[in-house]
Amino acid sequence: MKGLALAKVYQLLEPGPVVLLTTARDGRANVMTMSWHMMVEFEPPLVACVVSNADYSFAALRATKECVIAIPAARLAQKVVDVGNCSGRDVAKFEKFGLTALKARRVAAPLVAECFANLECKVVDGRLVNRHNLFVLEVVQAWTDPTQRHPKTLHHRGYGKFVVDGAAIRLKSKMR
Amino acid sequence: MKGLALAKVYQLLEPGPVVLLTTARDGRANVMTMSWHMMVEFEPPLVACVVSNADYSFAALRATKECVIAIPAARLAQKVVDVGNCSGRDVAKFEKFGLTALKARRVAAPLVAECFANLECKVVDGRLVNRHNLFVLEVVQAWTDPTQRHPKTLHHRGYGKFVVDGAAIRLKSKMR
Numbered sequence: 001m002k003g004l005a006l007a008k009v010y011q012l013l014e015p016g017p018v019v020l021l022t023t024a025r026d027g028r029a030n031v032m033t034m035s036w037h038m039m040v041e042f043e044p045p046l047v048a049c050v051v052s053n054a055d056y057s058f059a060a061l062r063a064t065k066e067c068v069i070a071i072p073a074a075r076l077a078q079k080v081v082d083v084g085n086c087s088g089r090d091v092a093k094f095e096k097f098g099l100t101a102l103k104a105r106r107v108a109a110p111l112v113a114e115c116f117a118n119l120e121c122k123v124v125d126g127r128l129v130n131r132h133n134l135f136v137l138e139v140v141q142a143w144t145d146p147t148q149r150h151p152k153t154l155h156h157r158g159y160g161k162f163v164v165d166g167a168a169i170r171l172k173s174k175m176r
Numbered sequence: 177m178k179g180l181a182l183a184k185v186y187q188l189l190e191p192g193p194v195v196l197l198t199t200a201r202d203g204r205a206n207v208m209t210m211s212w213h214m215m216v217e218f219e220p221p222l223v224a225c226v227v228s229n230a231d232y233s234f235a236a237l238r239a240t241k242e243c244v245i246a247i248p249a250a251r252l253a254q255k256v257v258d259v260g261n262c263s264g265r266d267v268a269k270f271e272k273f274g275l276t277a278l279k280a281r282r283v284a285a286p287l288v289a290e291c292f293a294n295l296e297c298k299v300v301d302g303r304l305v306n307r308h309n310l311f312v313l314e315v316v317q318a319w320t321d322p323t324q325r326h327p328k329t330l331h332h333r334g335y336g337k338f339v340v341d342g343a344a345i346r347l348k349s350k351m352r
Contacts, residue, residue: 014332037214039212048214048310050216128304134216134224136304136308156191160347161346162347169338
């Protein structure tokens with residue numbers, strides 16, 4: 001994994017990829033699938049996400065205030081679905097689905113080696129957690145896997161339907 | 177435009193499309209381009225979005241507490257960029273870019289006739305506006321254009337780079 005400038009993190013999350021979210025609590029790592037996230041600020045990169053209080057990850061995220069957002073390429077689609085279809089209450093998901101946990105630098109939650117990008121995050125604003133399960137995170141360290149070139153991401157449309165990234169286009173724009 | 181069940185709204189926004197956001201204040205409609213949004217709740221559909229306080233739309237959204245999220249298909253890419261590259265302070269964007277404002281049912285902000293989906297929204301939680309420019313919206317009425325079948329959406333990667341929806345895949349999943 002190679003470090004990524006924090007100012008470029010938004011280019012990974014702004015397109016709306018399905019991501020994995022890892023947490024660690026009492027020495028136990030867990031991973032879930034998530035599509036409800038957005039950028040909030042460019043730099044330092046702030047990200048908002050919604051983690052249902054029915055998810056096993058919710059309590060770990062709220063208690064530890066740390067997580068990793070890992071971005072899988074489309075070839076991991078089946079694992080992404082498998083991870084989303086069970087709970088860390090019942091399953092040791094890294095082992096069961098053959099995902100490799102790597103030690104992060106700034107948080108206890110692990111990186112996911114198979115993902116092309118990993119973002120180490122800390123909760124910086126929890127005011128909307130009770131009402132909306134909405135966490136505001138700061139990305140404090142970002143990594144990319146330089147061996148995965150031009151990865152295509154997944155976008156969830158509900159009930160197992162996904163759209164995979166298609167053509168890239170470039171238009172003249174002043175927008176960052 | 178045909179009404180869309182509110183329970184299906186998340187399937188439009190969860191994949192992370194670039195959207196247009198319209199507002200209306202003192203009889204003047206405006207439209208901006210936005211990629212920082214996410215689902216917060218299925219039903220009633222709640223959506224969070226970030227509108228910079230540097231954007232002309234910010235004051236209108238905060239004051240009126242109403243907006244429309246309009247989802248453009250990829251063929252509107254050039255208009256989407258043009259809308260994002262200027263400000264409503266200087267330009268009457270609907271007229272300049274040949275977009276058609278339609279009257280909404282529940283809000284004063286207009287629908288965009290050229291978009292394949294339009295979501296009428298009201299601000300329901302403004303607690304993170306001052307710190308993060310983050311609004312929580314409730315979608316109170318949703319519309320789709322039945323003549324636009326299987327529209328492909330745009331996903332922004334920064335500086336005029338976009339990815340267009342590619343192949344749709346289906347995997348067996350319990351996830352809503």
